[in-house]
Structure formats: C-alpha cells, structure tokens
Amino acid sequence: MDEAGPEGAGLISDSVDGRLSVEEWNRLRQMRFPKRRSEWLSGRLAAKKLIAMCVPGMENVPFAKITIANSATGAPYARTADKILPIQLSISHREGWAAASVSLNTGIGQGIDLEWVEDHPLSFYEDFFTTDEVRTLKNYAAEQRAWAGSLMWSAKEAVLKALGQGLSVDTRAVEVLHIAENPMDGWGNVELRVANFNEERWFGFWRNQGQHVLTLAVRGAKTRPEIKQAG
DSSP: OSSSSSTTTTTOSSSSTSSOOOHHHHHTTHHOOOOOHHHHHHHHHHHHHHHHSSSSTTSSOOOOOEEEEOOSSSSSEEEESBOSSSSEEEEETTTTTTEEESSSOTTTTEEEEEEEOOOOHHHHHHHHHHHHHHHHHHTTTTHHHHHHHHHHHHHHHHHHHHHGGGGSOGGGGGGEEEOOOTTTSSOOOEEEEEOTTSSSEEEEEEEEETTTEEEEEEESSSSOOOOOOOO
C-alpha cells in the first residue's frame, strides 16, 4: 500500500485482497499519508480477526462483508450488509502495532488503547495529568518514569473511549489512582476515578507488549480480558 501513491494510484481492485468492504476501501484511498493508511488498515484487520474469533456466527464471514465504521462521536462499530453487530468494539494502533477489543456484553462501555513507551517533559504531564498523578509519577525511578507515564496516559485514553467521547474531554477528568503489578495471567490492574461518573464501577487493566503498553477500561461490570494474538 505504501508504494501506491497518495491517491492509491495503480490499485484497481474494489477491495484489498478481500479484506476490506468497498466502503472501507474508498475511505482508505482518500488517506494521503502511508503511515496513516497502514495504521488504519492494521486496526481494521485486527478488529475483523477478533470478531471472527469471538462473535458467534461470524467465523466464516468474509472480511470484505464486514464494515468497520464510526459513529458521529468517532466510536467504531461493525456491521454486515443487513445489520449492526450487537457488540462493543474499540480499536487502537501505534508504531506498527494494532489492537482491538470486543465484548458481547452491550450493557457495558469498554475502550482499548495502545501506547509506545516514551518519556515526556514534566510540562506535558502537568498539562494533562492531575496534581496527584504528577506527584505519583515523580515517585517512580527515572528509568521507570517513561513507562508509568505512558501507562497512565494510555489508561486515560481507554476510559475516554469507553465513554465514547475521546479527547474531547479534559484528560484530567480521568485519574489513575493506583497501578498494580501483573498477576499470573499477564494483566495488571489500574484503579480509576472518573469525574461525574463516581457512582459507576470502573475496571482498568494493563499489560506490557514489547515496547508498547496496552490498557483496557471497562465501565459498568466486572470482567477479565482475554488476549488473542493474530499475526
């Protein structure tokens, strides 16, 4: 795809090897930058692979028959020709990796976020983190601060996705209270506080994936994520 030019010149099929619907393919062709096209495509394929693995009746549906679209708020959803799939869906991509989360429980909210572990100046954290979060971050050793800051930022984004609002909300409305180490199944816990949603139950999870950190926020019901890797 990166060699096709900014307008997709030279690619004449209605889909990409049967992986995209015509609607998705038309959207991909409008993307000018190779990095954006590659990440967007990876996120769509991750979501479709996960749907095929997890959603009853979808295991043999061709990917080109599934469209991953976005609501007016930007939240992704999946549909076939005749119906919107009754699932909760979230997608994230960063630095060559893509991740998606699917839940068959439509009564919850859930959001996934994938971040590249990198450090930022203190001014960044002071702009986007609460005072208590900045204080917590300073307690980490210098070599761990980039990881902790990336994880906290990722958890905030995951919560905002679970709310269906993205970065239109002040990131300081989400506060990371505590990061617990990985238990035996590879998932650590993140204790969260969300402004104006104090009466709702929130559950946060994290795990390291190479140089990335992956977080998942769930709103409304206790659950435990299961990771599935599809190349």
